[in-house]
Amino acid sequence: MIRTLVLSAVLVLGVASPAAAQPAASFAEPARPKQSELEVSYLADEGYAAAVVLRCDPAGGPHPKKGKACKALAKAHGDPDKIKPTGAMCTMEYSPITATVKGQWHGKKVDWSKTYGNRCEMERATSDLMLF
DSSP states (O other): OHHHHHHHHHHHHHHHOHHHHSOOOOOOOOOOOOOEEEEEEEEETTSOEEEEEEEETTTBSSOTTHHHHHHHHHHTTTOGGGSOOOOOOOOOOOOOEEEEEEEEETTEEEEEEEEESSHHHHHHHHGGGGOO
């Protein structure tokens, strides 16, 4: 009986205690964004093609402008359609080229493809992403 009373008193005091009501401070490291890895490629109707791997967070892979390409994608939240186009002037020649980006951006699947009238139009629309 005394053991039950003591246990009950400890439980009541423990619940009423302000220290018990506050959660413990967390000293865990802040969450880092998941690494992004994308295969960036293009295929021209004329028969030439190229592909390269782009890693971001941190920037890496064999893409020659990896830092600038990652920055452009970050500003567009990983959506190549939302990359701010450059101000380049392009000729009106018709030589179709299809750009493709596949992989993961911060844990989100990316499967994007778009056909442009020529290589200049593709590079203007995608900034540094397709400059390889």
